[in-house]
Amino acid sequence: xxxxxxxxxxxxxxxxxxxxxxxxxxxxxxxxxxxxxxxxxxxxxxxxxxxxxxxxxxxxxxxxxxxxxxxxxxxxxxxxxxxxxxxxxxxxxxxxxxxxxxxxxxxxxxxxxxxxxxxxxxxxxxxxxxxxxxxxxxxxxxxxxxxxxxxxxxxxxxxxxxxxxxxxxxxxxxxxxxxxxxxxxxxxxxxxxxxxxxxxxxxxxxxxxxxxxxxxxxxxxxxxxxxxxxxxxxxxxxxxxxxxxxxxxxxxxxxxxxx
Numbered sequence: 001x002x003x004x005x006x007x008x009x010x011x012x013x014x015x016x017x018x019x020x021x022x023x024x025x026x027x028x029x030x031x032x033x034x035x036x037x038x039x040x041x042x043x044x045x046x047x048x049x050x051x052x053x054x055x056x057x058x059x060x061x062x063x064x065x066x067x068x069x070x071x072x073x074x075x076x077x078x079x080x081x082x083x084x085x086x087x088x089x090x091x092x093x094x095x096x097x098x099x100x101x102x103x104x105x106x107x108x109x110x111x112x113x114x115x116x117x118x119x120x121x122x123x124x125x126x127x128x129x130x131x132x133x134x135x136x137x138x139x140x141x142x143x144x145x146x147x148x149x150x151x152x153x154x155x156x157x158x159x160x161x162x163x164x165x166x167x168x169x170x171x172x173x174x175x176x177x178x179x180x181x182x183x184x185x186x187x188x189x190x191x192x193x194x195x196x197x198x199x200x201x202x203x204x205x206x207x208x209x210x211x212x213x214x215x216x217x218x219x220x221x222x223x224x225x226x227x228x229x230x231x232x233x234x235x236x237x238x239x240x241x242x243x244x245x246x247x248x249x250x251x252x253x254x255x256x257x258x259x
Contacts, residue, residue: 016049016051016055016059017051017055017056017058017059017062018059018062020045020049020051020055020056020059021059021060021062021063023049024039024059024063025063025066025068025248028063028068028069028079029248029251033079034079035079035080035081036078036079036081037078037079038076038077038078039060039069039071039076039077039078039079041076042056042057045059060077062218062219063077064077065218065219066218066219066221066248067080067218067249068080068248113152113153114152114153114154115150115151115152116150116151116152116154117148117149117150117151117179118148118149118150118151119146119147119148119177119178119179120147120148120149121145121146121147121177122144122145122146122147122174122175122176122177123144123145124142124143124144124145124166125142125143125144125145126139126140126141126142126143127139127141127143127145127163127240128242130201130227131143131163131227131240131242134227134229134237134240135163135165135229135237135240136237137165141166142166143163143164143165143166143169144163144164144165144166144169144170144174144175145161145162145163146161146162146164146174146184147160147161147162148160148162149214149215155216156214156215156216157215157245157246157249157250158215158243158244158245159210159211159214159215159243159244160241160242160243160244161241161242162184162239162240162241163239163240163241163242164238164239165237165238168188168191168193168238172187172191173187174187184239185230188230188232188238188239193232193233193236193238194232194233195230195231195232195238195239196231196232196233196235197230197231197235198228198229198230198231199228199229199231200226200227200228200252200254201226201227201228201229202224202225202226202252203224203225204222204223204224204225204247205222205223205225206220206222206223207220207221207222207223207244211223211244215244215245215246217246221246221247221248222247223244223245223246223247224244224245224246224247224250224252225242225243225244226241226242226243226244226245226252227240227241227242228240228241228243
């Protein structure tokens, strides 16, 4: 099937089965093909896309590898339940009360999933250029990195790298290779740097080798990369975190109130 050119005359150079998978993926993620619904039959898909049976099966295999659909050859293929998750960043901003778990753990538990964080590394390093700019420090200035992976139901879902100015981190529990009860927002508040404002910059990117491997991605589908800068009193940046999620499994929801 020949896809039409865009207004700029650019042709879609992807193979046909990749284009078919892309169209079906969009319908799944937008809800046109709801969780539990059956995909059109192979015959219907062949007619719709002008493709052979083998091409349709290759497209469906892509969606199966991405865990968006389930099924086997000769049987109906259905959209998997509860694969796409909606993230509400504002719900994780408020520090946990004393003695309570990190808010990411409590918020995800409300969805009926088992949440777990694994601390991979804690060390002094230099920050990526955009992180250094967010923290308002020189490119060669040392910062503290806390590197972890977040999992839901034993599946790695987010790679997290949090950076802190050494003037804030030095001599505190931030530098220790252990989990922090209540999470870093609670500790920052305890240290006299209460989070006041959080600014997110979200972009879609092709995954790096590390992201591909740690998140067990099925292909080079874009990931959602969020650079979150947390400001304390007097708009002082106290934390910059890079969070990476599989783009085909998540959407971000931001809520605003008109003044």
